[in-house]
Amino acid sequence: MRLRFTLCLVLLLAIPVPLFAAVQDETDVDIQVREIAKTLRCTVCQTENIWESGAPLAQQMRGVIRDRIALGHSTEEIRAYFLSRYGDYILMEPPKHGVNWLIWVAPFLLLLVGGFFLYKEVTHWVRDTPTPPSQPEPPLDDQARKRIERELES
Amino acid sequence: MSKGWQLTLVLILLGLFALFYQGLWGDPRHIPTVLIGTEAPNFEGPDVETGQSISLAQFKGKVVLLNFWASWCYECKVEHESILQLHQHFKDNPDFVMLGVNYQDKLPDAQQYLQQYGTTFSHVRDLKGQLAIDYGVYGVPETFVIDQQGKIRHKWVGPITGEVYNNITQKVIAPLLKAQPATTKS
Numbered sequence: 001m002r003l004r005f006t007l008c009l010v011l012l013l014a015i016p017v018p019l020f021a022a023v024q025d026e027t028d029v030d031i032q033v034r035e036i037a038k039t040l041r042c043t044v045c046q047t048e049n050i051w052e053s054g055a056p057l058a059q060q061m062r063g064v065i066r067d068r069i070a071l072g073h074s075t076e077e078i079r080a081y082f083l084s085r086y087g088d089y090i091l092m093e094p095p096k097h098g099v100n101w102l103i104w105v106a107p108f109l110l111l112l113v114g115g116f117f118l119y120k121e122v123t124h125w126v127r128d129t130p131t132p133p134s135q136p137e138p139p140l141d142d143q144a145r146k147r148i149e150r151e152l153e154s
Numbered sequence: 155m156s157k158g159w160q161l162t163l164v165l166i167l168l169g170l171f172a173l174f175y176q177g178l179w180g181d182p183r184h185i186p187t188v189l190i191g192t193e194a195p196n197f198e199g200p201d202v203e204t205g206q207s208i209s210l211a212q213f214k215g216k217v218v219l220l221n222f223w224a225s226w227c228y229e230c231k232v233e234h235e236s237i238l239q240l241h242q243h244f245k246d247n248p249d250f251v252m253l254g255v256n257y258q259d260k261l262p263d264a265q266q267y268l269q270q271y272g273t274t275f276s277h278v279r280d281l282k283g284q285l286a287i288d289y290g291v292y293g294v295p296e297t298f299v300i301d302q303q304g305k306i307r308h309k310w311v312g313p314i315t316g317e318v319y320n321n322i323t324q325k326v327i328a329p330l331l332k333a334q335p336a337t338t339k340s
Contacts, residue, residue, distance in 0.1 A: 043292045056258050057293075060283030067284075085290040087188035106170065117163065 033065050036078055041092050049092050187290060187309045194218075194300040195288035202256050202264050202277040210300075213251045217330045218300040221252070221314075222286060223277075224259045225267035227294045233313030234271045240314065241275050243323060249302065249331055253278060257286050257294050299326050302333075 037051035042058045050058040061082070068078045082090045094100040140148075198209035210218065221237055223230040237254075244250040254277035256264045261279065268277065280286050289298060292311060299308035299322070308326045310318060 057283065057286070060258075061287060063282060064284060064287055082287075084188065084192075085287060087290075110166075110170075113163070113166075117159070 029066065029069050032069055032075065033062060036065050036075055037062050039079065039092050040082055040090050043086060043090065189290055189298075189306045189309060192306055194220075194298070194304050194306050195285075197278070197280075197285045197288065199278040199281060199285065202254075202261070202268060202279055203273075208253070208276055208278045210253075210304075213253075214304065215302050216249050216251045217302060217327060219250075219252045219327065220255055220289070220298040220300065222255045222257045222280075222289070222291055222294045222296045224257050224294045225263040226259065229313045230295045231271070233295055233315050236313070236315045236319050238272065238274060240319065240323060244327060244331070245274065247331055250327070251275075255280050255285060257291065258283060297322070299330070301330050 034051055037058075038049050040050045040061065042048045042050045042053035042055055042061075044055045044057050045053050048058075050061045065078055068081065073081075079091075088095055088100070094103050096104060194210060196210045198207055198211075200206065201208050219240070241252045244252070252275040254273070254275065256277050256279045258280075264277070264279070278285075289296075295311075295313055297308075297310045297314055298306055301307045307330065308322065310322065312318070314322055
């Protein structure tokens with residue numbers, strides 16, 4: 001029991017204190033900044049959102065989000081502001097309208113179409129593959145019969 | 155599977171590959187701006203050289219060319235001569251104003267840059283990057299043309315040189331200046 005307690009204590013102490021501090025120090029505003037920043041694309045690095053990007057522009061965008069939260073703007077208002085400046089490109093998740101539907105629907109459509117063709121092809125192969133005529137089991141020769149009997153007796 | 159279906163499938167796949175290729179490796183400069191035809195956001199900031207406040211509202215009723223630049227930007231140096239030439243071309247027209255916007259830069263570096271390469275027009279500092287974000291700027295250099303009604307009429311990402319220079323002077327700024335010759339003072 002004492003050993004288990006000591007082990008738990010050692011494990012707890014091994015966890016870096018700043019990890020806890022970072023979580024505890026995060027205010028509601030920080031959480032809101034993070035949630036909004038994660039949905040916006042870093043325009044100079046393309047594949048990253050502005051929360052994860054270290055680019056100066058992403059840093060300034062995070063600052064703008066914070067300022068707007070301080071002014072009382074809602075999450076949707078802040079996202080709409082960035083959208084009005086950069087267009088759909090700024091959103092990590094393309095909005096579901098117009099040609100953007102293609103992005104959402106295409107993978108499933110391809111799966112369906114691919115699955116259909118695969119099914120057609122497989123059934124085609126199965127139908128066309130000639131099945132070998134059933135043949136009777138060949139009778140055991142004397143030598144094999146004797147070997148099996150010998151092995152069973154031993 | 156019939157030949158027709160096979161061909162259709164190959165064409166669909168090729169089309170999707172082309173889309174993904176464009177998305178992954180396409181030039182972000184070709185992303186269309188949503189700001190054309192919209193109201194140019196007002197701004198106010200200190201002049202790089204004098205520290206005096208400059209705002210867009212001061213130039214209401216004029217054609218304004220905004221050029222975003224930075225001292226660390228190589229392409230800004232490439233276009234600098236053309237930018238000065240462009241100002242030289244239109245500076246005598248009372249309806250034309252040219253403003254530089256110094257972006258993500260240190261003040262001494264920006265001042266040193268202007269001393270070294272020369273300037274004939276004012277430059278405003280974008281202190282927190284707010285101005286650049288208001289204009290949907292991706293990087294520098296970027297150039298905007300704002301008409302007399304305060305609407306953004308043109309945006310170009312990249313240096314204003316060669317054909318781009320000819321296009322912006324002859325097909326964008328000159329027609330705008332001809333459209334409303336009378337100066338509207340605020």
